[in-house]
Amino acid sequence: MEENKKKIMGTLEENVAYMNEVLPVKESFDLVQRDIVIGGKKSSFFFIDGFTKDDTMLKIMTSFFSVTEEKMPDSATEFSRLLVPYVEVDTLSEFDGIIKNLLSGTTCLFVDGYEACIVIDCRTYPARGVDEPYNDKSLRGPRDGFVETIVFNTALMRRRIRDPHLIMKMTEIGESSRTDVAICYMDDRVDQELLKNLNSRLEKIHVDALRMTQQTLAEELFKRKWFNPFPKFKFTERPDTAASCLLEGKVVILVDNSPSAMILPTSILDMIEEANDYYFPTITNVYLKVSRALITIATVFVTPLFLLFMQNLEWLPEVFAFVAIKDTVNIPLIFQLLILELAIDGLRLAAMNTPSMLSTPLSVIAGIVMGEFSVRSGWFNSEVMLYMAFVAVANYTQPNFELGYALKFMRLLLLVLTAMFNWIGFLIGCVIVIVSIVCNKTLSGRSYLRISKN
Structure with a gap:
């Protein structure tokens, strides 16, 4: 990925040519390039079909068509601030970040003459409902559960803990998969030595992909001996259990595409606990x-x-x-x-x-x-x-x-x-x-x- 560290050029033709060189836009049907004219300047959208909210993009593009040449700003930053009618907007100047965001589902807009790309995060992921976990039920308490979309899972915990000390740090692991991993903890309660150790281990992980999501991550975090079968981590599919562990000062790790949370540190006494123990x-x-x-x-x-x-x-x-x-x-x-x-x-x-x-x-x-x-x-x-x-x-x-x-x-x-x-x-x-x-x-x-x- 070193060649993607280069910065984008000032002309649209060069930027589009490089994007087509790095990405199989013409071979992959779901990689879409949409060329339009905004305020008299040639522009190109790059996005992945299936990850973009069609209604939102329709409204954004409608607003772009009404822009005149006189209203066109001189920079991408001003363009995103004045003309993009959306909440989550950013500008990137390196192709590495642009391609990473594009493959994650965001929409990237190149405008001729701008030395930065406008990234519009209007993505949506296929997701099932937050129903109660099949293997982690309780007689009382909430009936929601984690799903395979990491943003939904962080929202389920944030809903339960409205505290500014709750930190959810996002990172990515895997050279090819670039899987999103969220490290969640209460900054005023967590064991700082454990957190430092965990961050150090995560930085040292160099794998091609988290093929089995959390299981692959667990094996990379802790190289346990094969002759000791006792688990090192506790997993749960219940947001209330994960939120309770956060309030106890533990660390919760969420991996995208996995409907469960990894809790650490843990003991054998934590392993035999379940949600029903706390609702009576x-x-x-x-x-x-x-x-x-x-x-x-x-x-x-x-x-x-x-x-x-x-x-x-x-x-x-x-x-x-x-x-x-x-x-x-x-x-x-x-x-x-x-x-x-x-x-x-x-x-x-x-x-x-x-x-x-x-x-x-x-x-x-x-x-x-x-x-x-x-x-x-x-x-x-x-x-x-x-x-x-x-x-x-x-x-x-x-x-x-x-x-x-x-x-x-x-x-x-x-x-x-x-x-x-x-x-x-x-x-x-x-x-x-x-x-x-x-x-x-x-x-x-x-x-x-x-x-x-x-």
Whole structure:
């Protein structure tokens, strides 16, 4: 992009020739050049079809046609100030900024004799409604959610926080994609050291494109070790959650084309929170948090503990003797548990790719055929099916998808170590789980278990 650093020329022919040389105006149907005469001077519009508000451009061009030669200013700055009947107008003198703005959707106007380009931001992006997120619902509270357009998302948060200390700094990342990224924070509450660290990391990112939007950005921000699956960032599709985090002194990152916000720094306690915790009385709030935390812990340890006691039946208290397997064990318990872990993920993937009208029949088939008949056929024991069903349902009590799979990997590790080394393996697995959580550092460098000061 170095050749685009040159400044625009004074003649319209040279500017138009350069724009046609850099951009495939004649090959791309959506890159439009519109030549008109304004006040006796030749002029050319460059814009992208589909990004421009037709009604607004019609009114602007109508006003231009009424300009006489006597009213034409001597400079682009005066032209934008006196003759452009629109709010968002700027003048640029370098082709780098002009082409970047044009490809972002703005309309660029070249006028013969002006050594600057008039940039009119009358763009509009295709966007869906700000409906409630499908995977981040609440029983109470607002029903709006983030969308794929970054300007709409910043407006949703600005509507909730009418404070002059709220700063939304826009930058772009990606040599080819030039994706807009907004860093949002409360200037009087944010950890300045964290903000400085974040800005430093963003400046060092050199990628061709943010292909997977926020996920690519997260991987570039924090090169985490592959063997520690616990997530470094919290994501939310709810503007009220993001606004609350801003007021707590955290940083929210928005990426264009992504309907979710990245929140940092975060801890494992933040991961298991959800919006419902804050829309109920305090005692209900505490109960929901405690119950979710206990269920989250249970999803990791229920099946490994069951396997451990089945391998050491003499440890099982008499009062809990009913949990022992009564039927014949045709397949070793460890293989039953591992097969069911894989089967649950298979059913989840099948449900994601099944048309909504067929989801109910699929659930019936999975519940009856794969549940009842797999036990009758002797593949699985009913007790194993019961505990794995609890694990499958309990995974949905916490909203973070990445944390759910991190806990699943810890559970699989515990199962394998317990099957191989009995109680010693179970203890080793517990130590690995604890170390993985304690040693997991966030972007700010603080512990994953640290509670926010706010």
